[in-house]
Amino acid sequence: MIKFIENVGDKTITSLSSLYEAIEFTLICLGHMIQPKSYNPAMRMVLTKQIYFTAVTIIPLFIMMAFLFGSVIIGVVISLATEYSLQDQIGSIIVTFVIDEFSPFFTALLISLRSGTAVNTEIAVMNVNKELNMLKEYNINLIDYLFLPRIISGIISVTSLSILFAIIMLSSGYLFTLFYMNMDLHTYKYLLLDAIEVKDLIVLLVKSIAFGFATMLIPIYSGFKMANSYTTIPISVLNGMVKLFIAIFFIEVLSLVIQSL
């Protein structure tokens, strides 16, 4: 019994100290983000490259996926709305579903799978190869040079790609309204413009920023805090990805709770 209590206590202390360290790391990164001196030429160069690799190179695949997934899902939503005689509400249903929920969530998942894993592995390998120590020896701040550009590129990439995804999805929605409801472009356009509110745009931006921040911060932290051996790299990536997906679902649930208040 005492052993059991000791184990529970030990795990609780370990979990709480890990949580404290993670929160501390997040606050340090946020602190660096608002300091102008963090934005040195080397950091800006890394930031530009990161935005290119995270947001630009993915665009052709992203447009294709947005069109395919977007068309199918928006088709299902429209057909269900028609089936339950909710044609009057179709504009607000599309706007809420596409802008508030699906676009930022799907974009965050895609960026997590593509760039989150890459960043986690990159930092973990640099850690094992002692490259992080080498940078510290040259008085180069790891947060400014390595972490901040990746976090900012995550925020910029997820936000911009979410907006792109929403635009593509709303465009593909027109095809389905035309097919199911014989709606012309003019009517569809005014339907959306009537339904869209400033709140929807704020939700899209805030959620995208939160997703982008988590998408890069968690893999970076996971790679940075791993033990120094090659065999722990896959474990670090695995743990980082699990934590990242939990964080994405947590943000999604939190946003739903806040919106329902």
Next chain:
Amino acid sequence: MLENIALIREVHTLMPTSKAQELANQYLQKINLDSIGTKRLNQCSSLEIFYVMCIRALMMDAKTVIIETPYAIVDNLRDIASVLENISILNFTNKKILILDTQNNQIHYKGCKCNTAK
């Protein structure tokens, strides 16, 4: 390699990237290594990487540069004199350079212009 060398000035003196890379290239040209400027780490020999590390160290604000066991860093290093000559070419700011090595390697430093102490 240019990016690696330029990084020091970009971070410590906020030098613009283009200028810092130009300066890095000038350092490499001094020891006829400008060909490695566009190469990545895995494409360079251990001697070339050693020189890049030296340039980065010499670009720092510190007045003393300590090189620890060059024979352990550079594979199959035979002629330390040429390495020391290149380091002195790079060290135009007259930083104090200390080389720490084991007594086993003492023989390699015989005849070199540097001062040796046990």
